[in-house]
Amino acid sequence: MTPARTKSFTTQLQVRFGDVDPAGIVYFPKIYDYLHEAFEDLWDIHVGRRYYHVLGEQQIGFPLVHSEVDFKHPMHFGERPIVKVTCFKLGRSSLGLRYKMEIDDVLCVEAEMTVVCVDLEDLKSREIPAEYRAKFQELLEPNA
Amino acid sequence: MTPARTKSFTTQLQVRFGDVDPAGIVYFPKIYDYLHEAFEDLWDIHVGRRYYHVLGEQQIGFPLVHSEVDFKHPMHFGERPIVKVTCFKLGRSSLGLRYKMEIDDVLCVEAEMTVVCVDLEDLKSREIPAEYRAKFQELLEPNA
Amino acid sequence: MTPARTKSFTTQLQVRFGDVDPAGIVYFPKIYDYLHEAFEDLWDIHVGRRYYHVLGEQQIGFPLVHSEVDFKHPMHFGERPIVKVTCFKLGRSSLGLRYKMEIDDVLCVEAEMTVVCVDLEDLKSREIPAEYRAKFQELLEPNA
Amino acid sequence: MTPARTKSFTTQLQVRFGDVDPAGIVYFPKIYDYLHEAFEDLWDIHVGRRYYHVLGEQQIGFPLVHSEVDFKHPMHFGERPIVKVTCFKLGRSSLGLRYKMEIDDVLCVEAEMTVVCVDLEDLKSREIPAEYRAKFQELLEPNA
Numbered sequence: 001m002t003p004a005r006t007k008s009f010t011t012q013l014q015v016r017f018g019d020v021d022p023a024g025i026v027y028f029p030k031i032y033d034y035l036h037e038a039f040e041d042l043w044d045i046h047v048g049r050r051y052y053h054v055l056g057e058q059q060i061g062f063p064l065v066h067s068e069v070d071f072k073h074p075m076h077f078g079e080r081p082i083v084k085v086t087c088f089k090l091g092r093s094s095l096g097l098r099y100k101m102e103i104d105d106v107l108c109v110e111a112e113m114t115v116v117c118v119d120l121e122d123l124k125s126r127e128i129p130a131e132y133r134a135k136f137q138e139l140l141e142p143n144a
Numbered sequence: 145m146t147p148a149r150t151k152s153f154t155t156q157l158q159v160r161f162g163d164v165d166p167a168g169i170v171y172f173p174k175i176y177d178y179l180h181e182a183f184e185d186l187w188d189i190h191v192g193r194r195y196y197h198v199l200g201e202q203q204i205g206f207p208l209v210h211s212e213v214d215f216k217h218p219m220h221f222g223e224r225p226i227v228k229v230t231c232f233k234l235g236r237s238s239l240g241l242r243y244k245m246e247i248d249d250v251l252c253v254e255a256e257m258t259v260v261c262v263d264l265e266d267l268k269s270r271e272i273p274a275e276y277r278a279k280f281q282e283l284l285e286p287n288a
Numbered sequence: 289m290t291p292a293r294t295k296s297f298t299t300q301l302q303v304r305f306g307d308v309d310p311a312g313i314v315y316f317p318k319i320y321d322y323l324h325e326a327f328e329d330l331w332d333i334h335v336g337r338r339y340y341h342v343l344g345e346q347q348i349g350f351p352l353v354h355s356e357v358d359f360k361h362p363m364h365f366g367e368r369p370i371v372k373v374t375c376f377k378l379g380r381s382s383l384g385l386r387y388k389m390e391i392d393d394v395l396c397v398e399a400e401m402t403v404v405c406v407d408l409e410d411l412k413s414r415e416i417p418a419e420y421r422a423k424f425q426e427l428l429e430p431n432a
Numbered sequence: 433m434t435p436a437r438t439k440s441f442t443t444q445l446q447v448r449f450g451d452v453d454p455a456g457i458v459y460f461p462k463i464y465d466y467l468h469e470a471f472e473d474l475w476d477i478h479v480g481r482r483y484y485h486v487l488g489e490q491q492i493g494f495p496l497v498h499s500e501v502d503f504k505h506p507m508h509f510g511e512r513p514i515v516k517v518t519c520f521k522l523g524r525s526s527l528g529l530r531y532k533m534e535i536d537d538v539l540c541v542e543a544e545m546t547v548v549c550v551d552l553e554d555l556k557s558r559e560i561p562a563e564y565r566a567k568f569q570e571l572l573e574p575n576a
Contacts, residue, residue, distance in 0.1 A: 016324070016325065016328060017165060017166075017171070017324065017328060017339065017340070018165065018174075018321060018324060020165070020166055021162065021164070022161075022164055022167075022168045022221060022487070023166075023552065024166045025495075027161070027162045027468075028468070028495070028496045029162060029462075029468055030162075030461075031464075032460065032461035032463075032464045033306060033461045036304070036305065036459075036461055037304060040305060050366055051305065052365045061455070063457075063460070063503070064460045065502070065503050065504075066500075066502055066503065067499065067500070067501045067503075068498075068500045068501075069498070069500075070497070070498050071496050071497050071498065071499075072497075077166060077344075078338055078340035078341070078344075120455065123506070160468070161468065161472060161483065161484070162465060162468060166343070167349070167408065171324075172320065172324070172351070173317060173318075173320035173321040173323070174317075175320075176316065176319075177317040177450060179317070180315075180317055180449065180450060181448065184448060196509050197510075200509075200510075205311070207313075207359070207362070208316045209358070209360075210357070210358050210359065211355065211356070211357045212354075212356045212357075213354070214354050215351070215352050215353050215354070218411070221484045222482055222484035222485070264311065305453060305454075305459070306453065306459045306461060306462075308453070308454055309449060309450065309452070310454060310455075310456045310509060312454045315449070315450045317450060318450075
């Protein structure tokens with residue numbers, strides 16, 4: 001039997017000149033910008049709805065409540081990391097997304113980011129709308 | 145006769161690790177962050193009103209309409225530039241602020257930033273309120 | 289006779305969530321990040337040599353010495369500005385690049401950025417290498 | 433008997449205009465910039481040695497290897513969070529620092545950041561120099 005295969009959303013980043021520190025290595029706070037960029041791409045391309053429409057028209061947001069990040073290998077100016085996004089948790093209102101940043105198959109960063117679906121008006125948590133849930137379901141890891 | 149002396153608002157910045165490029169020199173877009181920091185300090189300390197109160201409570205803003213910046217000398221990680229702010233133009237609604245960033249009396253950056261006072265509701269220009277005008281008047285250059 | 293047509297290098301940006309201020313408008317220092325992004329794209333795509341190779345392998349850089357920027361129209365979260373780059377000055381070592389950022393044919397930002405070719409070792413100005421000069425020549429404005 | 437009291441290093445930040453998103457809340461990647469700012473302050477003020485001297489003169493660095501962050505309460509434009517830094521782990525070469533960001537005694541962010549002392553030349557881990565170890569020891573939590 002072949003093992004279950006996890007579908008991922010994959011996108012590509014580029015390490016810009018302004019992202020690296022004097023050692024030529026990506027300045028760590030910039031990594032979190034990359035994670036948000038990948039999150040926006042996930043909405044635009046995989047979910048098929050631009051995140052700013054979700055915010056602006058639906059008045060729904062997904063603020064971060066918890067992050068765990070491992071920095072395994074430095075990334076350098078000019079490199080173009082691949083980011084693979086999968087879903088490690090899909091609750092009623094909470095959503096756990098795993099991001100793996102790779103360069104030439106070397107895992108540089110692995111991040112688990114937990115966001116919660118909220119109404120923007122009062123920032124109270126609410127159920128993830130079914131149309132979005134279905135999209136995140138597609139990225140669910142076998143053991144999730 | 146002694147020449148007219150220009151009063152300036154003076155504040156100090158710090159070049160942080162994340163501000164410099166691989167050559168150890170401040171990445172130029174960061175300079176504009178410094179200029180906005182000095183602008184916020186100008187409000188907080190010289191005008192005596194926090195800029196976010198101006199925005200949030202008075203619904204008045206000062207968006208940038210024109211900038212001219214000379215980069216004369218590089219700034220490095222760990223340096224603590226002094227910024228001197230004077231006023232080179234004070235119109236009905238427009239305000240021209242000059243920023244000089246110095247390290248050990250070496251002029252590193254000189255910037256002329258022209259902002260316009262607007263109502264935030266419709267972004268239309270409006271007269272600079274008298275209480276603020278008086279504060280900027282104090283910084284007016286002799287030839288302005 | 290048809291007037292001379294200026295060839296431009298054109299690239300597209302995207303206004304990210306982290307780029308806008310509480311009014312939903314691009315925070316002005318971020319504009320200079322966009323200008324550097326367009327500059328890096330100009331190298332990668334038009335010149336055909338990645339800017340980080342120029343820096344790292346040739347030990348040549350193009351630091352900014354003067355900028356003039358007009359902010360004509362605000363840009364908002366989710367918009368995707370087009371940037372057109374032309375050359376308004378091409379000296380022995382100095383290079384003047386004009387950037388026009390447009391959204392739906394509305395000119396939002398126009399910038400003139402003057403950089404100087406330097407040896408990275410001593411930061412002294414040097415002649416722009418002929419292979420690069422030819423590429424910038426292609427973007428020269430008729431009146432330049 | 434009074435319980436053991438943990439000594440902390442305390443510093444204050446300011447939420448700048450450019451740090452907040454359209455909802456007026458600190459954009460989450462910016463939080464990691466704050467953490468690095470507090471880390472630099474820890475060196476400058478508590479350890480008594482500027483971090484850039486450590487990097488530049490001693491050729492020692494402390495890159496991040498793991499982060500865990502809880503986002504408990506949003507922070508807004510104009511607020512001035514207090515950051516308290518303690519040490520939850522002090523190994524041979526690894527150093528675990530806990531950061532608590534508070535506004536009016538409300539805990540907004542809690543972060544555990546694990547860095548490793550390395551030689552900058554080859555990025556290999558090395559023992560934390562004794563003079564620094566003593567300083568981090570002072571911040572050690574009772575249960576660490």
